[in-house]
Amino acid sequence: MAKGPKGEKRPTNPFEIGAMVGRIATGEIEDPKGKAPNRAKGGKAGGRARSAKLSPERRREIAAKAAKRRWNLP
Numbered sequence: 259m260a261k262g263p264k265g266e267k268r269p270t271n272p273f274e275i276g277a278m279v280g281r282i283a284t285g286e287i288e289d290p291k292g293k294a295p296n297r298a299k300g301g302k303a304g305g306r307a308r309s310a311k312l313s314p315e316r317r318r319e320i321a322a323k324a325a326k327r328r329w330n331l332p
Contacts, residue, residue: 269275281287309317325331 269278278287282289312320
């Protein structure tokens with residue numbers, strides 16, 4: 259049986275999934291799906307941190323390289 263982000267068991271049978279959705283919609287059970295409390299922030303935080311530590315010249319070099327690849331320039 260599949261496990262959700264908090265380790266709870268979730269149905270894999272389509273009929274059981276439908277029944278679970280119905281129970282969630284009527285308020286019989288609480289929606290077990292949710293974000294993991296200690297998941298990584300991902301690209302949002304990483305991009306800001308990286309741009310803060312790069313110098314303007316280095317950012318310009320990276321942008322020029324990306325533009326060349328994007329537009330297939332020599």
